[in-house]
Amino acid sequence: MDETGPTPPSERKVACNVCRRRKTACDRARPKCSLCTKNGLVCHYADKERHTPGLRAGYVQSLEQRIDGLESRLQRLESRVPTDGVTDPMQDATNSDGPEHVHHFYADGRPSTQGSGYFAGPTERLEGASNHDEHSFNLDHIGDPSPQNTGTPTDPLAFPVVQELCTVWFQKYHRWLPILHRPTFMQTLESAERVRLSNYAPVVEAIVAITLPHSNVISASALHQEHLRNQLSSSVVLQCIDRQSAQSAQALLILxxxxxxxxxxxxxxxxxxxxRRISVHLGLTAPGDSGTASSPTALRRLADFTNTTVTQEERTRAYWMSQMLESISTVGAPYELALSATPGHPLLPCSDTFWDFPDEVMSEHQIRPYNYCSAFSLCVILAASELSVVHQFLRRAVNMEAFEERDAWQIEAQRIDERLTAWRDEFVAAVFRLINAEYASRERPEMDAYVVLTNCVLNTAVITLLQRRAACPEGTDQTVEPWAFANTRCVYAAENTAFKIRQMDEDELLVCHPHLIFSIFVAARFYIVHSKALDASVPTNLHCLAFALHTCGKTWPLACYYEKILRIAVAEYRTPVVLASLPRVFYDLRQTTFEIVDTLIEWVKGPGVDAGAAMPAASGHNGSMIFTPMTTNPLT
Structure with missing residues (x-):
């Protein structure tokens, strides 16, 4: 055949290398195509590979070797992960493999040779996380295309994982735990060396422990993730014991x-x-004078001596966060809280706008340039001033069967309720001013995490204050006639909570403040018990509260426990209290939700696991369905 003749049929589908690179049509002429001939290019055709059918030699054997290796690695991993998936951080920290793998630091804050993750040397990593995984990352291997770095990282303290999860923290969780200065912290995360030399080691580990399920970089099963999170938690605790600093307090608050x-x-x-103990040792208190901060209007009276450096503001926020969290998480506690006395006019957290400025800008101001504070400060004031009054009142012993004691109790309770109502009015006005001054450019500013939390905690305080005198269903041994005022005010507070929760988007519920979950459950419990006492239909607002708990449960297990309790209570709604499977204390409003919540959670984890599965739906007196057991989505 002529050299320039037609291309053989077996080679017609093969384009020359030049045309393939340029992605142009090739006429496949031999020995040179027309494009290469026209442009004087070297025309070369790659011989088409011809494969015989079937697997190449040795392929099955290589697969068997890989399977054997994977099974061996899995056995080693399972030997290190507890079978029940739950570990005690303090036990992990004191067992045979604990102390020598915990982070240790020198007096100047530098990490010692004992460390893990990005704090460690080239061969050191978090024990139990990736020591037995040849595809794990450490700082020396980041970006290395060698075979040992071709797998997915399983070290939660690998630098790429830390950067990813800290970004997630500020996107999702910082809104309800604003104790870190974002510009300073993110600047620290620009390089592994900065992190090593900073004091943020325990903070970073605490953040990773919370946000680990959000990682797209790390590869680990849910069981393994839980084990890693417990190890990180125990590591943080031991670091904070050995080195007390403002960052240690921040890490403990996060955990x-x-x-x-x-x-x-x-x-x-x-x-x-x-x-709080670290705060006392370091003097992390809010200075103040002889003024008062018992209402939101006090936020406008800011001290002239404020030191606005990042360091001082972080210390102030850590102090108030510890005070606030303890107060709002123990509403209805029968014992006296160990909160430290706060000054009359304390230095409160600065505004969100000012808190977002870099350190250089904040340091230039000797006084705060904005004459308003944040929604976080509003919640601080509620916790420090109003909730303390409720705490003290509820600790008083009273015999409700004695008319004089009962009458005096009701008068005082009504006075405190009026005080909370007045505070609510000022809170609404303060939020309105705050939105106009600072949140005007935000989308849905009224749904700020602390605006929602403060509103719902205030409703929780009202219900907890007065529910003792509300109506209880038959079977709870209520010997005193219920107080109509208590019923009315508790119903209003529950409806107010439901209204606020109903306004939240699903995305907001997924990353809501964990302490908001308790307020949702308090309102839902009152709805069920009150309706059962009146032999009335359960309000439809209960549906939105149950759905909120279901959505929150995708992030927080606590919400799952509460939702399960509500589902069982609704399923046996028409069942007499004495025959109900749910513990009887659930229906006795003379006990606060705080007092019974441990009992309910222990029950739902044990005897209540399968309770309510076969219970019939509730029906009205005329036989019509009025409330059915909650499905996955209670709103459907």
Whole structure:
């Protein structure tokens, strides 16, 4: 055949290399196509590979070797992960493999040679996280295309994971825990070296512990993630014991909120107690004068001596956060709180606008340039001034069967309720001013995390204050006639909570403040018990509260427990209290929700696991369906 003749059929589908690179049509002429001939280019055709059918030699054997290796790695991993998936951080920190792998620091804040993740040397990583995984990351391997870095990282303290999760923290969680200065913290995260030399080590680990499920970089099962989070938590605790600093208090506050959302109340309050103790040792208190900060209007009277450096503001915020969290998480506690006395006119957190400025800008001002504070400050004032009055009142012993004692109790309770109502009016006005001054450019500014939380905690305080005198269903041994005023005010507070929760988007509920979950449950419990006492239909507002708990439960296990309790209570709504499977204390409003919540959670984890599965739907007196057991989406 002529060299320039037609292309053989077996080679017609092969374009020359030049045309393939340029992605142009090739006439496939041999020995040179017309394009290469016209432009004087070297025309070369790659021989088309011809594969015989079937697997290449040795392929099955290589697969078997890979499977054996994966099974061996899985066995080693399972030997390190607890079978029940739940570990005690303090136990992890004191077992045989604990102390030598915990982060240690020198007096000047530098990490010692004992460390993990990005704090460690080239061969050191978080124990139990990736020591047995040849595809794990550390700082020396980041960006290295070598085979040892081709897998997905499983080290939660690898620098890319830390950067990713800290970004998630500020996007999703910082709104309800604004104790970190974002510009300074993010500047620290620009390089691993900055992190190593900073004092933010425990803070970073606490953030990673909370946000680990959001990582797209790290690869780990839910069981393994839980193990990693417990290890990080124990590491933070031991670091904070060894090195007391403002950053240690911040890390403990972060973990406290995390454990509360997990339903570990005791551990949460222990973290809070440690944070407060560190605050006392470091002098993290808010200076003040002889004024008062008992109402939102006091926010306009700002001290002239304020030091607006980032360091001082972080200390102030850590102090108030510990005070606020303990107060709002123990509404209805039968014991006296160990809160430290606050000054008359304390230095409150600065405005959100000022808090977003870089350190250089904040340091230039000797006084705060904005004559308003944040929604966080509003919640601080509620916790420090109003909730303390409710706490003290509820601790008083009273015999409700004695008319004089009961009458005096009701008079005082009504006075406190009037005080809370007046505070609510000032709060609404303060939020309106705050929106106009600072939040005007925000979308849905009235749904700021602390505006919602403050409103709902205020409603929780009203219900907890007066529910003792509200109507209880038959079977709770209520010997005193219910007080109509208490019924009315508690219903109003529950409706106000439901109204605010109904305005929240699903995305907002997914990352809501964990302490908001308690307020939702308090309102839902009152709805069920009150309606059962009156033999009336359960209000439709209960549906939105149950749906909110279901949505929150995708992030916080505590909401799942509360939703399960409500589902069981609704399923046996027409069942007499004495025959109900739910603990009888649920229906006795003479006990606050705080007093019974541990009992309810223990029950729903144990005997209540399968309760309500076969219970019939409730029906009205005329046989019509008025309320059905809650499905996955209670609104449907």
């Amino acid at each position: 406290s909120v995390f454990h509360y959302g997990e339903g570990n109340f005791t551990r949460s309050w222990n973290m809070l107690a440690m944070a």
